[in-house]
Every structure is written in C-alpha cells, then in structure tokens.
Amino acid sequence: MRNLANKAEAPLLDIDNLKVDFHTPTGIVQAVRGLSFTLGRERLGIVGESGSGKSMTGRAILDLIPHPGVVGADRMLFRGQDLMAMDSKARRKLRGRHISMVMQDPKFSLNPVQTVGRQIAEAYRIHHKAGTREARERSLAMLEQVQIREPARVYDLYPHEVSGGMGQRVMIAMMLIAEPEILIADEPTSALDVTVQLQILKILDDLVSQRGMGLIFISHDLHLVQSFCDRVIVMYGGKVMETLPAAELADETARSRRHPYTLGLLNCLPDLDRPREKLPTLNRDPAWLA
C-alpha cells in the first residue's frame, strides 16, 4: 500500500511564497508568482500548460535558475534547513546528493562522449568516497535496479547507442545512485512510448513506497498524473490554481468543487468514452492571475 507522509515528521520540503523573476531589458517576467506547498514522502504532481512555471519551480528548488532569473521565497526549507540562507556551495552539496532532478530528454541531458556507466559512476563518486571499482559495482547494481537487463553490456555503451527508454532509465539510475530524499522528475516520460513509460513509472513508484522518497512529478499529462500521483498542484501563469488529491481529478461527483481552469483542461482532452463532435476549448479568465 501507499505510505503517505508521516504526520509527526517534518516535511521533506516546505515552501512558502516562491517567486521566480526574470529581469529582461523589456521588463520583469514573473515565471513563478507566489507558490506554496509542502512535500512529504509522497508523489506530488505539478501539472500545467507550457509557460505555467512548473519546470521553473523544480529548477528553483535545485538552485538551477539561469541568469537573469532571481529566486525569492518567504520560506524554503529542506528537512528544516533554510535553503534561502545557504550559499551556492552548500546548495551544490545538496544537489544530486539529497535533491535530484530527472530531465525530460535523455538525448540532451547525457554527456554524448562518455559511456553511460562512467557517467553513473561519476555521480556516485562525487558524493561518496569510493574507488573506481566500488563505483562501478554500485553503478551496475543501480542499472539492474532500473530494470536494465544486461547492465555490464549497457555500462560501456555511449548515449547514442541506447534507446530513448533506456536512456531515461540511465538518467534515473544516475540521479538515484546517491539515494536522494527528493527526486524532481520533469516530464520524465513524455518522450517515451506508453509501454516504456509505464515501466519507468513503476520504478519511481517503488522508490516512493519502498524507500520513502519524496517525488515531485512535473507533467502536462492529466491522465497520467491522476493515475500516478497522490496529490496534484494545478498551475497556470506561474500561480497555483488549486491543490487536490489526484483521485478527485477523475471523480465526476467532485467536478463542482474544481477550479474552472482544472475543469477546462480536463474537458478539452479527447475521451474514448465520451465522443464529442467538437472539443470544448479553454476560456482563460484574467482574474485567475489577479
């Protein structure tokens, strides 16, 4: 069964009023405008359309916002430690070791001129005092854990020699080898076929239920989030429209309680069970961003 956040324990992540601003020559672009949430040992989904600020939220937590972006927050705590008060060196120590991120596309996120095994071993050795042999053994075990059948063969392959699904598993292995408490997965499966997608989700799911990891699952796919996550944050224009239990996304009887944006997103999906002549389109209300 799912083990949800233990109430007595401090949340893994506690964020209040997170803002990400980009200072551009033509003015300030607010990518994230006052986002607050806590993350326990659970699967938290963040959904929204492109430009809603969902990826920026993940990057802000890791201190990976590029120039000229500026991150501000009233509170950003990782297991009680104040992330805002840390310098970039301390943040770097957390990154990868305690909080990791799986990017969307393995093709662009792996180093093309190193074998995948070496990259996984490197991720391990950065955070642990270990020799090459131990790192190699750990990496092989990790590859096996993400369901790669011949780890010893795959270890010596270059990124262009592995398929998309395998590349994504390599990325996940690399992110998990340091055993982080929080994994941020930014559209980890949207470049993959449905059947491979389900295998990857199974791996992530096991990590949450068996190791008690906290997972932030960023996605634009409402069906997937609804079937996979415990809770869901719906974002639009950098703001949270609503936070709800994932099961309620599909619940027809709970529709009246839903935010109009969430409903709009759900309605405009084609549905095999509800054939319609014309799909409803989304009417955006400027008041949502007020």
Add this chain to the structure above:
Amino acid sequence: MTNAAISVEKLNVSFGDSHVVKDLSFTVGQGESYGLVGESGSGKSTVLRVLSGLNRDWSGAVAIEGAVQPKTRAKAFYRNVQMVFQDPYGSLHPKKTIDDTLAEPLAIHGIRDAEARIGKALSDVGLPASFRFRYPHQLSGGQRQRVAIARALVLEPSILLLDEPTSALDVSIQAEVLNLLSALRHERKLTYILVSHDLAVVGHMCERLLVMQFGRAVEEMAVGTLASRAPQTAYAQQLLTASEGFKREG
C-alpha cells in the same frame, strides 16, 4: 476498390538492413479519416512519407484516387496531397514570413490569385490577416501549427496526411487544432490519414484505424471497437490498457 482515396498494397520499405515496413496493405475511402497507431519504430511515419512522395525507396503498390503512383510523383499530385508535420517549430522556415511560406506552393504551381488565396487560407484556419507579415518566432506553437495547416490547404488538396499534428501542443491548443481539422474536413470533404500515438486523439478524429508494430499491420478496427475496449489482438489491447494510465498492483 474504385471509390478509395488511398490504397496501399504490399508496401515494403527498407533502410539499409532494417526492414521498417513489411507487407502493409490498407485502403482509405473517399472523405474518410483513417488513423495509423503504433509505438516509435512501428513504421507509421514512414508510411506517410511514402504516401507523400518524400520517401522514394519502396516497393509495393500505392494508388491515390484510383491512379497508381510512380516513385517520383507528378506535380499535380502535390496539389492534391499535402502533409502537416509534427513539429510546428521545425516545419516553418524561420527566416520567411508567413506570407512567403504560403506564397511558395502557389508560385510552384503557377497559381495566379495568390493574394486572395493567402488571405482566405489564413482566415480558414482562424488567424487574423495581420499575421501575414510576421515571422514564425512571433507566433505561438498553436498558431504555427495553424500556419502549417494553412500552407497545406492553400493548394486546395483533397487528401491531408497528418503526422502527429498536435503532439507538440498543450491540451487546450490541441483541442483548438483538432476542432479546426474536423471542421475543415466536413466543409471540404477532405480525406485524412492521421498518424498518432495518442489513442484518444485517434478515437476522436478517425472512423477506422490500423494498429502497427515493428512495421507490420497488427489489427485494423473501427473506432467503436476502440471505445468498447474490444480489440482482437493482444498487442492492440496492451496499447489500449497502457494508454489508460498507471495502475498499481495489489
């Protein structure tokens, strides 16, 4: 069949040693919307590229509206059959205005009233006339895909080949583009072949579909079969189950 818009018989395509489409046969009726479904590497996009004349290395027989097609197509063919590609960010020339993009097919086919046709194509896809002299980077993804559709429609074809036309778009924009494609089909009696990995999109847009795997046809079915979850083959069933989201065991 005489009334078939597209008929494909024993189509085979190989790239070097890999045989990517194997003995594929199907027919699409006049005015029908037909879906090609499968995972990456199933050969569905290759089939479209053969139909559109982009891939000239194939064997088998392809007939469009009853006329058997040679490997190198006649100019008139391209007036009748047009394609819309997956990625609206990659399929429009970044240094050409929308006007240039829409004028080029007209110039190639020596059509005179370009001015009026471009204006009409833009209004048909619901873009304001003021967009005509913009560049692709000044448009959103959904607007770009509308331009790509306008480019295909400006020659008034009767067959549109759609290669994942909405997979790069947000769901709300996807709904707009799908509505536009449906409306255009009904207005102009167009025939569509829609390639997609999204069964719900195919279910919404098509009357029949073909499930492909490793370059072979696995199962052809009516959309009703999909909606009633009754495919015959295990693979089609598996795709359908996988598309319904994640399931925890126990």
